[in-house]
Amino acid sequence: MFLLDAESSHRLTFKLLPFYRRLASRLPELPVRIAGLDLRNPVGLAAGLDKNAECVEPLSRIGFGFIELGTVTPQTQEGNPVPRLFRLVRERALINRMGFPNRGVQAFLDSLARTRRTCAIGINIGKNKDTPNEQALDDYTAALRAVYAHADYVAINISSPNTPGLRALQQGANLEVLLDGLANERDALASSHGKRVPLALKIAPDLYDAQLLEIARLTEHYRFDMLIATNTTLTRPGLDTVKLAEETGGLSGPALKALSTSVIRKLYSALQGRVPIIGVGGIENADDAWEKMVAGADAVQLYTALIYRGPAVVHDIVEGLKRRIAESGDATLAQALARARAKYH
Secondary structure, eight states, X not given: OTTSOHHHXXXXXXXXXXXXXXXXXXXOOOOEEETTEXXXXXXXXXXXXXXXXXXXXXXXXXXXXEEEEEEEOSSOBOOSOSOOEEEETTTTEEEEOOOOOBOOHHHHHHHHHTSOOOSEEEEEEOOOTTSOGGGHHHHHHHHHHHHGGGOSEEEEEOOOTTSTTGGGGGSHHHHHHHHHHHHHHHHHHHHHHTSOOOEEEEEOSOOOHHHXXXXXXXXXXXXXXXXXXXXXXXXXXXXXXXXXXXXXXXXXXXXXXXXXXXXXXXXXXXHTTSSOXXXXXXXXXXXXXXXXXXXXXXXXXXXXXXXXXXXXXXXXXXXXXXXXXXXXXXSSHHHHHHHHHHHHO
16 A cells, blocks of 8 residues: 555555455444444544545444544535645654545535445535635535534534635634534524534644633534544644655644644643543554543544554554553443543643
């Protein structure tokens, strides 16, 4: 796989996944409940890998407790010019400047309808590149309406660094208008569909403390159900001498771990569990996942580790978390985390 360029390897992996049948017998169980969702374990797939809902069933056989698909936009778009995905192999990192390439929400839903679902499905939505921020709510509302009946939760992506101006939606009046509009739309959809689908807000790691506090306040005020922390970073911590680190785009992998964990800790300190947090960024093993959860995450997601460690990483992380619980002497993950957090925070 690593002899191919990153996007070619990605496409080949998707073709091979359906044949990886042996994974079906290795579905690790560590049940958790988050935002009203019952998950078979707290390890999920982060958005970005399956943008068009093409490989849902094979990905679920890897053992994820939940899968986040997308980012999908209302209209199809090509994304940024290639090359736009880079592997920093020695650092086990990725840099991407994909720019939400996807076939649009209708094609996404057509593909999703053809698949058998065996775990919880989140759908990550974004605005089209050509839509100005002043009209961003229109795009997010259209996407939310389209996916609402098909999602176990919907993630609002305003934190990708690869769509010009998108991260400005995380701040000030932009954020308040967006959250208010989406909360109202969700209320209307919940009434018409007879079910309340949780909304998650996915944020960047490159935010000041004051911005994080405001995000925490507004997500609680507008009754969002989860925060996803974090997306990729524009910074390059510890990579000053790595040539490929000069490429523009968002960085993921171990170099992001400390930064995303810091954001989780600050959000948890502000919210004290009132809004659940999904922790993302640099998770490669059970120790990394545990660190995120002690900092305040109720569940975790990974993507880059799947590229470098392969499908077995999910099973290894869940089994490692089970060992943590056994060693603590507690009966459940929630009890073990409560004890650990009391010492940490």
